Amino acid sequence: MLPIIFVIPVVQLLVLAFAVTFEIKNINLVIVDQDHSVASRQLVSKFAAPTFYHIKAYSDSYTEAEEQLKTGKAHQILIIPNNFEQDLQKESKASVQLITNAIDGSAAAIMNAYGNSIIMDYNQDILVDLSGGMDIKPPIDIRYSYWFNPELDYKTYMVPGILVLLVTIIGMFLSSMNVVREKEMGTIEQINVSPVKKYQFVIGKLLPFWFIALFELGFGLTLARIVFDIPILGSLWLIFGVASVYLLATLGIGLLISTLVNTQQQAMFLAWFFAVVFIMMSGLFTPVDSMPEWAQDINIINPIAYFIRIIRMIMLKGSQFQDILKPFAAIAIYAVCALTLAVWRYRKVAS
Amino acid sequence: MPANISINASNITKRYGDKTALDDISFDVAKGELFGFIGPDGAGKTTLFRLITSLLIPDKGSLTVEGLDTVKDYIKLRKILGYMPGRFSLYQDLTVEENLKFFAGIFKTTPEANYELVKDIYSQIEPFKNRKAGKLSGGMKQKLALSCALIHKPEVLVLDEPTTGVDAVSRIEFWEMLGRLRRSGITIVVSTPYMDEASRCDRVALIQNGKIMSIDTPDSIQNNYSRGLWAVKSDDTYRLLTDLRQFKSTRTAFPFGEHIHLSLKDELIKPAEIVSYLESTGHSNIHISKIEPTIEDCFMEMMGAESNMSATSQK
Numbered sequence: 001m002l003p004i005i006f007v008i009p010v011v012q013l014l015v016l017a018f019a020v021t022f023e024i025k026n027i028n029l030v031i032v033d034q035d036h037s038v039a040s041r042q043l044v045s046k047f048a049a050p051t052f053y054h055i056k057a058y059s060d061s062y063t064e065a066e067e068q069l070k071t072g073k074a075h076q077i078l079i080i081p082n083n084f085e086q087d088l089q090k091e092s093k094a095s096v097q098l099i100t101n102a103i104d105g106s107a108a109a110i111m112n113a114y115g116n117s118i119i120m121d122y123n124q125d126i127l128v129d130l131s132g133g134m135d136i137k138p139p140i141d142i143r144y145s146y147w148f149n150p151e152l153d154y155k156t157y158m159v160p161g162i163l164v165l166l167v168t169i170i171g172m173f174l175s176s177m178n179v180v181r182e183k184e185m186g187t188i189e190q191i192n193v194s195p196v197k198k199y200q201f202v203i204g205k206l207l208p209f210w211f212i213a214l215f216e217l218g219f220g221l222t223l224a225r226i227v228f229d230i231p232i233l234g235s236l237w238l239i240f241g242v243a244s245v246y247l248l249a250t251l252g253i254g255l256l257i258s259t260l261v262n263t264q265q266q267a268m269f270l271a272w273f274f275a276v277v278f279i280m281m282s283g284l285f286t287p288v289d290s291m292p293e294w295a296q297d298i299n300i301i302n303p304i305a306y307f308i309r310i311i312r313m314i315m316l317k318g319s320q321f322q323d324i325l326k327p328f329a330a331i332a333i334y335a336v337c338a339l340t341l342a343v344w345r346y347r348k349v350a351s
Numbered sequence: 352m353p354a355n356i357s358i359n360a361s362n363i364t365k366r367y368g369d370k371t372a373l374d375d376i377s378f379d380v381a382k383g384e385l386f387g388f389i390g391p392d393g394a395g396k397t398t399l400f401r402l403i404t405s406l407l408i409p410d411k412g413s414l415t416v417e418g419l420d421t422v423k424d425y426i427k428l429r430k431i432l433g434y435m436p437g438r439f440s441l442y443q444d445l446t447v448e449e450n451l452k453f454f455a456g457i458f459k460t461t462p463e464a465n466y467e468l469v470k471d472i473y474s475q476i477e478p479f480k481n482r483k484a485g486k487l488s489g490g491m492k493q494k495l496a497l498s499c500a501l502i503h504k505p506e507v508l509v510l511d512e513p514t515t516g517v518d519a520v521s522r523i524e525f526w527e528m529l530g531r532l533r534r535s536g537i538t539i540v541v542s543t544p545y546m547d548e549a550s551r552c553d554r555v556a557l558i559q560n561g562k563i564m565s566i567d568t569p570d571s572i573q574n575n576y577s578r579g580l581w582a583v584k585s586d587d588t589y590r591l592l593t594d595l596r597q598f599k600s601t602r603t604a605f606p607f608g609e610h611i612h613l614s615l616k617d618e619l620i621k622p623a624e625i626v627s628y629l630e631s632t633g634h635s636n637i638h639i640s641k642i643e644p645t646i647e648d649c650f651m652e653m654m655g656a657e658s659n660m661s662a663t664s665q666k
């Protein structure tokens with residue numbers, strides 16, 4: 001078991017950090033060019049330039065292109081209608097159609113944005129052409145600057161969150177399985193008739209996992225720094241300080257689960273249920289701010305959400321203790337409640 | 352309470368939902384006594400033991416062990432109690448030695464401090480002290496469990512079916528160990544479904560359907576058996592049992608190995624009459640002889656009487 005405890009986090013960090021990405025590469029595009037003009041070829045060449053677009057096929061028939069989309073061979077179709085160039089020159093406006101496979105909603109949004117920006121770019125060129133070489137600038141010049149993650153590197157964003165998952169899984173799953181195992185084996189009966197006190201038993205059960213999880217956090221942070229080059233702007237001590245309190249909360253939940261159930265199977269089921277809900281709502285994959293109001297309210301009882309917020313603040317922003325005071329207080333209250341409830345629920349007398 | 356009483360139970364009732372596991376049970380166990388509870392599976396033995404060890408709280412009645420109430424004084428009680436649950440419940444992934452150290456440790460003592468007490472038992476498994484407890488044979492597991500239950504020098508030892516699932520030789524050995532422990536002054540309460548083990552106890556309580564049917568010494572239980580008892584044997588033991596149960600004068604007929612132990616409604620019936628009945632139903636090689644009742648006969652008799660009683664009251 002011990003080797004597994006140490007191998008799993010490495011695998012998790014390496015696989016998830018590289019695999020979970022919001023960037024879209026290799027968009028398969030089918031072009032239906034019905035115009036075959038200079039203008040249409042210029043637009044097509046704009047799409048051919050970026051590396052993330054892969055022009056899968058040129059086609060004259062829309063139905064053929066649609067077939068490609070339906071069979072999943074293409075992600076996007078660009079349709080340039082007849083008289084595209086003519087319309088542009090005579091009426092100074094023309095339309096193109098961009099069809100995106102929206103099976104995966106978030107990917108579709110990104111592909112659409114890519115396509116749009118290329119067409120906008122083309123638009124700009126035409127304006128310059130039409131005005132006879134004069135560089136027309138839009139009245140408002142927008143420049144972007146992304147703070148705390150200037151290159152919008154998804155790894156910088158993901159890895160701190162994955163570290164949180166890592167310690168959560170150890171805290172919640174291992175502790176919930178452990179006490180139930182004693183129930184299944186019958187060893188708890190032998191312990192229960194001994195003079196061992198409740199709190200002594202609970203400390204004995206929690207401390208090993210607390211140490212293992214903190215060790216793994218340190219291990220994960222080292223990997224994050226060395227392999228992924230994630231900045232750690234804030235204080236390491238602060239991260240560990242918060243983590244040690246956070247772990248008390250998750251260990252408490254794990255222990256509480258194990259006092260409620262009788263078999264490891266039931267414990268596994270409950271722990272999974274909570275873990276999946278908490279992880280999905282934690283803001284690891286989708287920002288909490290874009291969730292509906294009620295979902296954000298549910299996050300009040302989501303320890304993972306608090307800790308992900310804190311660890312991102314400390315690592316990427318260099319937040320100090322006073323900056324994270326509120327979420328930290330929430331975690332601390334959580335830890336006290338979960339542990340108290342668990343100790344109270346754990347009975348040395350069978351029912 | 353008399354000074355020589357170790358365990359006192361008065362009017363204990365324990366229910367699980369609407370099922371009554373123990374119904375108004377009272378008994379005393381004297382200090383230094385080896386006290387046995389005999390009864391079939393589901394009689395309520397384990398429930399009773401979990402009450403004695405303070406793992407359960409009785410619905411009614413009170414229970415004291417060495418003058419300590421199992422509900423109020425459970426913290427003190429657990430220090431002087433040694434409990435061996437029916438299921439092997441030591442840490443399978445710890446070695447023999449580690450288990451012993453661990454259980455000594457949670458009672459704040461060491462294996463060395465009380466080694467004298469367990470030496471007799473532990474020395475038999477000491478050659479395997481580096482073996483994982485899960486890898487021990489059934490008999491050795493029992494010895495280890497007993498060592499662990501004894502290592503903190505308890506005043507009262509509670510053993511729930513210690514010989515269930517243990518081979519015949521180990522069972523005899525185990526009872527010999529209990530006999531030696533008793534001589535060292537520990538009060539021992541033990542339960543077993545095997546009636547033949549009852550004769551090794553100082554006193555025996557027969558428990559059935561949550562009620563204690565009798566408490567007595569094995570000798571007087573045997574002496575109280577007032578009826579004549581016959582051992583009958585023929586070539587077809589199974590058919591012999593059914594035929595004997597249909598015999599008009601049969602009171603009880605129970606199989607004991609290859610013999611059927613038979614008691615009669617009418618003590619005056621001659622063996623020849625039984626033989627001629629059996630011959631008429633086609634049995635051959637019929638042997639019949641008068642025997643002294645064993646303790647098992649006595650228990651079967653008492654349990655049979657109870658089930659007959661409940662059968663008539665239902666009608």
